[in-house]
Amino acid sequence: MxxxxxxxxxxxxxxxxxxxxxxxxxxxxxxxxxxxxxxxxxxxxxxxxxxxxxxxxxxxxxxxxxxxxxxxxxxxxxxxxxxxxxxxxxxxxxxxxxxxxxxxxxxxxxxxxxxxxxxxxxGVSRHCGACHDGNQAPDDCRTCHTAGEVIMPESHKRADFARGHGQDAPQETCLTCHTQRQCDNCHGLSLPHPAGFAASHGPMAKSQSELCGTCHTPSYCNDCHGGFPMPHPAGFIDVHGQHDQRQCSTCHTQRDCDSCHAGNNPHPSNFGTTHGPAAKRDDPRCATCHTQSYCDSCHGLRLPHPTGFDTQHGAQAKSSPDNCAKCHQQRECDDCHGRPMPHPADYERVHGLEALGRSEDCGRCHTSNDCRDCHGATVPHPRNYIYGHAGEAKFGQDQPCVKCHQSNYCEQCHTPEQLAGEAGE
Known part of the structure; x- marks a missing residue:
């Protein structure tokens, strides 16, 4: 058979x-x-x-x-x-x-x-490693694999492999030989990373950037963080304020910002319209985030104001009072000028008496051309104007005169007869 x-x-x-x-x-x-x-x-x-x-x-x-x-x-x-x-x-x-x-x-x-x-x-970690964990049975692969058996990949033989092995293979390949516990014991955290780790890894990466570098290259971080160098290079703290705050919150907490800036940062939603008093103090911390051009582009003038600006700000304040109000309160203007600033609605009609004798105050905001355009005469009047004013006062200029002078002002020098005679000429 x-x-x-x-x-x-x-x-x-x-x-x-x-x-x-x-x-x-x-x-x-x-x-x-x-x-x-x-x-x-x-x-x-x-x-x-x-x-x-x-x-x-x-x-x-x-x-x-x-x-x-x-x-x-x-x-x-x-x-x-x-x-x-x-x-x-x-x-x-x-x-x-x-x-x-x-x-x-x-x-x-x-x-x-x-x-x-x-x-x-x-994989070995779920098979042999179920028992060969160093406690129940030896965890040295050479217990079963003899010297002639090739069980170690060539990449493992590099002297620096332990520091850079994370970039060489996907985690599934590592688990062929290594147990989860081996990864955790060496790295000091659970690997592979648990679900949600990408959204919460910031604080750990900030404090242990060297640990992250074991597996992740700088380009890996940069690609995810919108091109920001990670870890940040030297000097980054001096220019970081110009970046998108949403990216910062991936790694940094509100407390991180507050501890350095000693204020609420990022600024609250209404800070753009209320930051004036804080910015007026010329706090150098503002420059940590904001450049000079940032302020200038928003305000339309140089901020902080240059030396001597208080003696020449009038024209700017007159043309853009709302702009001034972004930083300055009404009380600041009044305390310095001695009168409400900006002027109230009917101030033009009654300003003459207040301006009389205080031309220097008016000159902070107004030029002589402003007065001439309205009054038809040089105001404040030049020296010795009193000796030649009659010509302007006689030729129908009495109305402009009374904007500043009271009706009996002329009688302080002229008798009624003189005034009547001059009026009849």
Whole structure:
């Protein structure tokens, strides 16, 4: 009888005996050795018999399941692996491990990558590392992998690999050999980062930038932070105020800003219309964030005001009183000018008497041309004007005169007769 016919006949006999073997107690708990107890799992499809040394079973037809058989009805006796990989099945089964804890349903698959029968998709950390954690069993890979077995990638052999390994491989690849605990113990934080870490990593990155650099390059941070150099370069604190505050809040808290600026920063929504008194104090902290051009472009004039501005601000104040009010209160104008500033609505009609004798005060805001345009005469009057004023007063200029002079003002020098005579000329 040929070997092929013998193999087919044996497979047929085993299939016919399967129900009987089950009934007769091969699965009823009567096996006594740990190795036998570990083998209570189904033998699957073909080609698996060639994977382990000492296997005596016969390949089955691909895709079929031998539902009545246990592993050791074919895989007996098991021989330990030798050579580059030292492995003892007995050591594992003695500890109560079952075959299917390491071997998958695809153990008999015809796919070459799966012929070994180990659960590759689990990775070492979820497979070997489940026990080989340094406590239950040694966590040194060389316990099983001999010196001749190449288990370390070339990249790991670089002297500086520990400091730059985070950039070399995705976390799934690392977990092939390393456990989560190994990452956490070395990095001092949970890796891979938990969900939501991107939104909350700022304070940690600020205090432990060197730690972040173990895995992340500067360009990685810059791409995410809108082009900001991370960590910030020397001198950045002097120019940081010009950047978008929304980016700052990724890493910095409100307390960070307040501790340096000693104020509410970023400024509240209405600060643009109320910052005047604070800015007037010429606090150098303003320049931490704002440049001179920033102030000038908004106010339309140089701020802080240059030396001597208080003696020449009148024209500016007259043309843009609302602009002045951004920084100055009404009380400041009144205290300096001695009268309401800006002038009230009807002030033009009554200002003459107040201006009389106080031309210097008026001159802070008004030029002589302002007065001449309105009065039709040089105001304040030039020296010795009193000796030549009659010509202006006689030729219909009396109305402008009374804007400043009371009706009896002329009588202080002229008699009524003189005035009447002059009026009749």
């Amino acid at each position: 040929s070997s092929h016919r013998r193999a087919s006949l044996l497979a047929l006999v085993l299939a016919l005996l399967a129900p009987l073997l089950t009934h007769c107690g091969l699965r009823d708990g009567t096996q006594t050795t740990p190795l036998q107890r570990a083998a209570r799992t189904e033998a699957m499809t073909d080609e698996g018999a060639s994977l382990l040394p000492g296997v005596t079973g016969v390949p089955t037809v691909e895709g079929n399941i031998l539902t009545g058989l246990t592993c050791f009805e074919c895989h007996t006796p098991l021989e330990d692996m030798q050579g580059r990989l030292r492995f003892s099945h007995q050591n594992h089964t003695d500890r109560g491990l079952h075959c299917n804890q390491c071997h998958t349903a695809e153990d008999h698959s015809p796919v070459p990558a799966e012929k070994v029968g180990i659960q590759h998709s689990w």
